[in-house]
Amino acid sequence: MAASATPRPAELGHYPRVIAVAYSGGRDSTALLHATAHAAQTLNAGGAQLQVLALHIHHGLSSLADDWLLRCQAQCEAWVAQGLPLRLRCHRLSERPAATQSIEAWAREQRYAALRSMAVEAGADLLLLAHHRRDQAETFVLQALRGAGTAGLAAMPALQWRDGICWARPWLARPREQVEAYVQAHGLSFVEDDSNSDPRYARNRLRLQVWPALGEAFPQAEASLAQAADWAQQALDLQAEVAEQDLQGRVSEAGLEMAAVLALSPARASNALRAWLSLALGQAASASLVRRLLRECVPGTAGLWPCPGGGQLRFYRGRLQRCSGQKTLPTAPAPRCLDLGKVGIVDCEDWGGCWRVEAVESGGVAPARLHRVILAARSGGEQFQRAPHSVPRSLKKAFQEAGMPAADRQGPLLWIDSALLFVPGLGLDARQLAAPGEAQLSLKWLPHAPGLAQGSS
Numbered sequence: 001m002a003a004s005a006t007p008r009p010a011e012l013g014h015y016p017r018v019i020a021v022a023y024s025g026g027r028d029s030t031a032l033l034h035a036t037a038h039a040a041q042t043l044n045a046g047g048a049q050l051q052v053l054a055l056h057i058h059h060g061l062s063s064l065a066d067d068w069l070l071r072c073q074a075q076c077e078a079w080v081a082q083g084l085p086l087r088l089r090c091h092r093l094s095e096r097p098a099a100t101q102s103i104e105a106w107a108r109e110q111r112y113a114a115l116r117s118m119a120v121e122a123g124a125d126l127l128l129l130a131h132h133r134r135d136q137a138e139t140f141v142l143q144a145l146r147g148a149g150t151a152g153l154a155a156m157p158a159l160q161w162r163d164g165i166c167w168a169r170p171w172l173a174r175p176r177e178q179v180e181a182y183v184q185a186h187g188l189s190f191v192e193d194d195s196n197s198d199p200r201y202a203r204n205r206l207r208l209q210v211w212p213a214l215g216e217a218f219p220q221a222e223a224s225l226a227q228a229a230d231w232a233q234q235a236l237d238l239q240a241e242v243a244e245q246d247l248q249g250r251v252s253e254a255g256l257e258m259a260a261v262l263a264l265s266p267a268r269a270s271n272a273l274r275a276w277l278s279l280a281l282g283q284a285a286s287a288s289l290v291r292r293l294l295r296e297c298v299p300g301t302a303g304l305w306p307c308p309g310g311g312q313l314r315f316y317r318g319r320l321q322r323c324s325g326q327k328t329l330p331t332a333p334a335p336r337c338l339d340l341g342k343v344g345i346v347d348c349e350d351w352g353g354c355w356r357v358e359a360v361e362s363g364g365v366a367p368a369r370l371h372r373v374i375l376a377a378r379s380g381g382e383q384f385q386r387a388p389h390s391v392p393r394s395l396k397k398a399f400q401e402a403g404m405p406a407a408d409r410q411g412p413l414l415w416i417d418s419a420l421l422f423v424p425g426l427g428l429d430a431r432q433l434a435a436p437g438e439a440q441l442s443l444k445w446l447p448h449a450p451g452l453a454q455g456s457s
């Protein structure tokens with residue numbers, strides 16, 4: 001199991017120097033941390049320079065949390081003493097869930113946000129989570145019991161770039177028994193979370209009351225349910241492709257042309273609208289909002305609906321548009337200088353996102369040109385050149401051609417002195433491209449999503 005299960009660096013486009021592992025101290029993440037640190041040690045012997053960073057989140061919810069942290073520290077110290085290239089970082093959550101909030105959902109959201117900040121701070125853009133096939137099967141069942149659609153049933157992705165980090169679950173297709181066998185084979189000790197027996201949590205009820213009977217009656221349950229999640233993932237990809245086709249040429253600065261959506265079959269109309277809403281709102285829209293909009297956006301009328309997460313949706317002159325909300329900054333931040341000359345993630349909290357800088361072989365900019373770039377809002381009249389042999393034209397036209405909704409045009413522009421370098425959603429201005437064969441870096445603007453609802457654990 002060990003090394004082969006870890007994603008190959010080549011798949012990530014560059015070789016990560018720091019690999020983060022989300023380490024609770026429990027059985028699964030103890031095994032994953034052990035396997036990753038050993039894989040790094042082997043690769044380092046062959047000339048790589050990898051460091052494994054164990055990230056532990058102290059939720060402050062259990063009276064035993066201090067003890068777990070001490071055990072994690074002791075375990076990591078012991079492994080470091082054995083020569084493994086490893087260090088541990090811990091983050092204590094200081095806030096508490098509101099009385100009305102689900103503790104599980106609160107802990108998950110806070111944990112992912114803290115894991116991300118710690119990884120970014122350490123310069124790691126690959127973060128491993130120890131979910132395995134049983135976790136995937138459980139997530140599928142829990143989503144089905146909530147009446148989820150394809151997105152929920154697809155459960156957890158094995159690999160996903162989000163907020164500047166590649167979140168990877170290298171053991172997602174591995175049966176739980178393999179992880180147990182690994183732990184036994186290496187004599188690993190781990191902490192037992194006392195809350196795992198608390199029946200107030202849905203996942204625990206499933207594990208304790210349902211799974212033993214299910215596994216006995218249907219020995220293939222874990223594999224079959226995980227397979228069903230894979231099918232849902234494929235269906236989800238297909239839905240996204242169909243939505244892209246159906247929205248082609250239907251989205252402009254003025255919003256989404258609803259007559260074109262309403263002319264589609266009912267299933268395609270709601271699929272296209274859902275896809276547009278998730279881009280415009282930065283989160284999935286509820287089934288009731290989609291139904292309401294399909295019913296109420298009647299040609300010749302106008303309407304206003306509150307958006308989840310703030311702002312409003314407006315239907316006017318046949319087009320649906322998001323007007324102000326979380327994605328819209330009240331006033332654009334002042335122009336400032338930034339160094340994007342190195343591979344990694346550069347946070348831009350003032351703009352609500354981050355930059356991902358990657359080494360590429362073509363289509364990038366020379367690193368030396370990126371050490372002093374200027375970050376500024378659109379002021380109007382900018383000229384942008386999309387391809388090497390095209391001509392520069394107004395940025396507004398370029399946005400329209402690309403069919404970018406107005407709400408997505410608010411990311412910061414990058415300049416080198418007075419030359420436009422990069423436009424979020426459109427990419428690099430072709431006049432800035434490095435020559436073939438030259439060392440070069442690509443840029444990507446990643447607006448922060450409102451939450452990190454990745455699967456359910």
Ligand SMILES: Nc1ncnc2c1ncn2[C@@H]1O[C@H](COP(=O)(O)OP(=O)(O)OP(=O)(O)O)[C@@H](O)[C@H]1O
Nearest residue numbers: 022023024026027028029055056057129130131457
């Ligand atoms: N407190 C934490 N600190 C860091 N990472 C965590 C923490 N809790 C969970 N994780 C990460 O999320 C994964 C799934 O978490 P979950 O709570 O479902 O634990 P689990 O399946 O019991 O795994 P483990 O045995 O590693 O605790 C963990 O394997 C780990 O990678």
